[in-house]
Amino acid sequence: MNRLKALMVREYWENRGAFRTTPLVIGGIYVVVFLMGIFTFGYFDNEFHTLKEAIQFIAQKTNPGDRAFAIQMGLMFNSFLFTLVLAIVVFFYLLGSLYDDRKDRSILWWKSLPASDTLTLASKLLSAMFVVPVFFFVVYVLTMLALTIISSIVVLTLGENPWTLFLGLTNPFKPLGMLLASYLAMAFWALPLYGWLMFVSAVSPRIPLLFALVPPAVFAVLQIWIDFLRTFTLKTNLGGLIWNWFANSPLIISGGEHNGNVGAALGIPITDDFDHAVTIGNMLDRLFSVDMLMGLLLAAVFLAAALWLRHRATDN
Amino acid sequence: MTNVIEARGLTKRYGKYKAVDSIDLEVPAGRIVGLIGPNGAGKTSALKAILGLTNFEGELKVLGKDPSRDRAALMEDVCFIADVAVLPRWARVWQLLEFTEKIHPRFRREKCEAYLKTTKVRMDHRVKQLSKGMVAQLHLAIVMAIDVRLLVLDEPTLGLDILYRKQFYTNLLNDYFDEQRSILITTHQVEEVEHILSDLVFIQEGKIALDCTMDDVQERYIELMATPETIEAARALNPLFERVLFGRHIFLYENADRAKLSALGELHTPSVADLFVATMSNGGEA
Numbered sequence: 001m002n003r004l005k006a007l008m009v010r011e012y013w014e015n016r017g018a019f020r021t022t023p024l025v026i027g028g029i030y031v032v033v034f035l036m037g038i039f040t041f042g043y044f045d046n047e048f049h050t051l052k053e054a055i056q057f058i059a060q061k062t063n064p065g066d067r068a069f070a071i072q073m074g075l076m077f078n079s080f081l082f083t084l085v086l087a088i089v090v091f092f093y094l095l096g097s098l099y100d101d102r103k104d105r106s107i108l109w110w111k112s113l114p115a116s117d118t119l120t121l122a123s124k125l126l127s128a129m130f131v132v133p134v135f136f137f138v139v140y141v142l143t144m145l146a147l148t149i150i151s152s153i154v155v156l157t158l159g160e161n162p163w164t165l166f167l168g169l170t171n172p173f174k175p176l177g178m179l180l181a182s183y184l185a186m187a188f189w190a191l192p193l194y195g196w197l198m199f200v201s202a203v204s205p206r207i208p209l210l211f212a213l214v215p216p217a218v219f220a221v222l223q224i225w226i227d228f229l230r231t232f233t234l235k236t237n238l239g240g241l242i243w244n245w246f247a248n249s250p251l252i253i254s255g256g257e258h259n260g261n262v263g264a265a266l267g268i269p270i271t272d273d274f275d276h277a278v279t280i281g282n283m284l285d286r287l288f289s290v291d292m293l294m295g296l297l298l299a300a301v302f303l304a305a306a307l308w309l310r311h312r313a314t315d316n
Numbered sequence: 317m318t319n320v321i322e323a324r325g326l327t328k329r330y331g332k333y334k335a336v337d338s339i340d341l342e343v344p345a346g347r348i349v350g351l352i353g354p355n356g357a358g359k360t361s362a363l364k365a366i367l368g369l370t371n372f373e374g375e376l377k378v379l380g381k382d383p384s385r386d387r388a389a390l391m392e393d394v395c396f397i398a399d400v401a402v403l404p405r406w407a408r409v410w411q412l413l414e415f416t417e418k419i420h421p422r423f424r425r426e427k428c429e430a431y432l433k434t435t436k437v438r439m440d441h442r443v444k445q446l447s448k449g450m451v452a453q454l455h456l457a458i459v460m461a462i463d464v465r466l467l468v469l470d471e472p473t474l475g476l477d478i479l480y481r482k483q484f485y486t487n488l489l490n491d492y493f494d495e496q497r498s499i500l501i502t503t504h505q506v507e508e509v510e511h512i513l514s515d516l517v518f519i520q521e522g523k524i525a526l527d528c529t530m531d532d533v534q535e536r537y538i539e540l541m542a543t544p545e546t547i548e549a550a551r552a553l554n555p556l557f558e559r560v561l562f563g564r565h566i567f568l569y570e571n572a573d574r575a576k577l578s579a580l581g582e583l584h585t586p587s588v589a590d591l592f593v594a595t596m597s598n599g600g601e602a
Contacts, residue, residue, distance in 0.1 A: 006418035013411050014404070104405060108398035109455075111369060113419045116388035314369045315398070 003115055007123035008131060018089045019132055023139035026081055030143050031150070038154060052158045059160050068170040069263075075175040076252050076264040076278065079140055083253060086136045086183075090128050090190075094197035095208045097124040098310055103206075105315040117310045121198070121303070128194055129187035137180050144172070178252065178278050182266065185250035185283040192245075192295040195302030202309035216242075247271050248291070250283040318380065319344050320466050320498045321366060325374035328361045328522075335361035337522035338374065343515070345465070346495040350509050351502040352592060353519035359502040362519065363470050366500070367396055379465060392421060395459050396468035401475075403451055405444040409437060416458055428461035431491075449480035456484060460492050467492070469501045473508065485512055510588035518595050525595050538574060539586040540567045546580040553577070557594030568594045 012019055041051045058067075098121070101107040110120070152162040197212060204211040216238055223237035247268040254268045266283065269276035274286055286292060321343040328336040336358040343349050353359050365372040368387030376383060381390045403412065409432070416423045432439075435453045443451060452473065459467065473481040489512050493499060501509055516533060518526035528536070542550040542565045551558070553576070555567035568586055569577065577583055586594075 003419055006415055009418075010411075010415055013408075014406055101404070105398075105402045106404040108369075108396075108402040109404060111387070112367075112391060112396045112398070113416065114388050114391035114421075115419050119388075312371060314364060315402075 004119055004123055004126075007115060007120060008127055011123055011127040012131065015093060015127075018093060019127075019135050020139075022085060022089055023082060023136045026085055027139050027143035027146070030078070030081075031146050034147055034150060038150075051154075055155060055158050055160050055165070059165050064164075064169055067166060071166060071170050071172070072175045073255070073263055075144060075172055076179055077255065078144065079179050079252065082136050082140045083183075083251060086133060089136075090132055090194075091197065093132065094124070094128050094194055095201050095212055097128075098198055098201040098306060098313070099204055099208050102313055102315060107313060108315050111314075117307060121307050121310060125194060125198065125303070129191075130184070133183040133187060134180075137183055140179070141176055144176070178280075181280055181283055182250050182252045182278070185287055188287055189249050189251075189292065189295070191299035192302070195299035195306070198306040199302040199309075202306040202313065244271060244273075245291075245295075248273050248286065250286050252278055320379060321500070322377045323366075323375065326362065326365060326376050327373040328358070328365055328370065329373070334522050336365065336372070339519070339522070339524050341517065341524065341527070343466075343498055343500060345498055347514045348493065348499045348501065348512055349515040349517060350506075350513040350588075351500060351517050351519060352504065352506055352588070353502075353525075354504060354596060357519045358522040359519055360470060361522075363396075363468055363500070363502060367394065367468060393464050394466045394468065395462050395464045396470065397455055397459055397472045398470050399472070399474055401448070401451065403443045403455055405442070407443050408439070409441050409443070409454060410439040412443075412454070412458065413439075416462075420462055422463040423458075424461045424463070428457050431457040431460060449476050452476055452480060452484060456487060460487070465497055467497065467499045469499065469503075471503055472501070473503075473505070481508060485509070488512075506589045506592050507587070513588070516588065516591075518592060520596055526591075533588070533591065534585050536570055537586050537591060538569050538572055538577060539584050539590065540569065540577050540580055541565075541582040541584075542567060543581050550577075550580050557597060559590075559593075566590075 038051070041054070101110060148167070152167065155162040155165055200208050200212040220238040224239075227237065247270050249267045252264050252266060255264045256269060264278050265276040266274070266278055266286075267276060273291070274289070275282045319342045321341060323339060323341040325338045325340065326336055327334060327338050339362065341362075351359050351362065361370070364370040365376060366378055366383060368378075368383030368385075368390055371384050378390060379393050383390055407415075413425055413428060416428075417425045429439075432454065435450065435457070437446060437450050437454050437457075443454070446454065456472075473484050476484070485508070488499070501513075503509055513530055515529050516526065517524060537556075540550055540555075544565075547565050550565070550567045553567075553569065553572060555569050557568040559566050568590065574583065
């Protein structure tokens, strides 16, 4: 257990830029863009409605229930950039996880220590599944906190009460909790992809990105072509399968009207395999589905292959 | 006392090519063994098998364990320096120390820090900021602070200047080696290690060409520097190898009659390098 912890700390040390600095930079961008927005509005105060008038309008003409709903949705949708970059960070982290130390030969150092290959692999997978998403989530929460403080100060200086305007309207922990839950659910839902990336990372002689993308692409194109030759139709293929998997994912990445409710949605609500409304129940439905079981089997195959390769891996 | 390393018919194939071809090897405790051979002779392949870094055929036990199955457990009692440039470049010195402390039950951090104090390596240095020599010092400092039973060094001083190389072996011998420990060194810079070795193993084309103690070398081999008049007589005594240096003919003999030879010219013990050249030129039939 202590060794696993030490190995995960090691992963953090090596990837501090990706794990910690990247979300901090995005958070910084949010704050800067938000401040720029306020100043822009202030700059045009004499020509259009003033910021003060706008806030008065919101305070007097909108209904607190609508504002509460908008805040709930905002707290989920604002995460979009964080989620997108998180996916990119995890993708490249895993792609390099079993490749970089073979390339720079430091694998000979790591393997001179009494940490098993299984534990090493586990530390990398667990970092991708939990450590990185939690880092991104925490920085996201801090960013939203900063924006809330800035908004409150602006509203206060313009003579309105931030508590009745937005602060006291809704419990922010519910949408934020949903976001964290969706990140954690995605950690499992994405296991087949993570397994594939680690397998590619362990097997690639060089340029793992190419080995990760080209074989599935070639496979999908061949599938489409052969299917077309046989039936003159374009039916499901690997590309469609991956797209479906993504559309069914428990990640909050889209919105729209669903089951009569307008709001955030899990995955992309174009399939009927699962309910896309953002609830813990719907996330669990995905994790305890036959699809997930197949995904886990696939992930197990990839990870076992990665482990086998890691066991034999040296510096060349 | 059981042997630290025991190999029977150890073979490593790459496709059809046998990098290591059915070698038998025994390394008892408390020895410093030099595994010496030309480039591509199979030294590194043999070491990788011993360290559990590759699969192999044949029987191999290191400290009673099968390295290909129990690498992680084995590494509690075995340490290796593969070559100077393998410490992760992104890491800071204190991170390497802290990580090793958490992972390795036999690592004594104070000892490592005390040793590093005598060098220019500082705790907040990144490995990539260090010179090659300093990286080697750092690696040696970590390894010397780990109490293991077998230390494997694969070309440990490659690319280092002469000062660092001397220092490296001096530290190893003075501060590290004792009767409980064994050291296995591969190198093709023979002159550098010959004074510290207790045992000599020559490897050529995957096979063992010579396996003896340094004491044996002194007893078994003798070099004769013949005078111009005695060259023919010297040749008649079945030398293993003949070479010419500054016009003098030098003959190497195995188990020769010293009294007879001393009549023909000056005698001395051959250097490991000369013995190596002789053995390799004779196709391993020493």
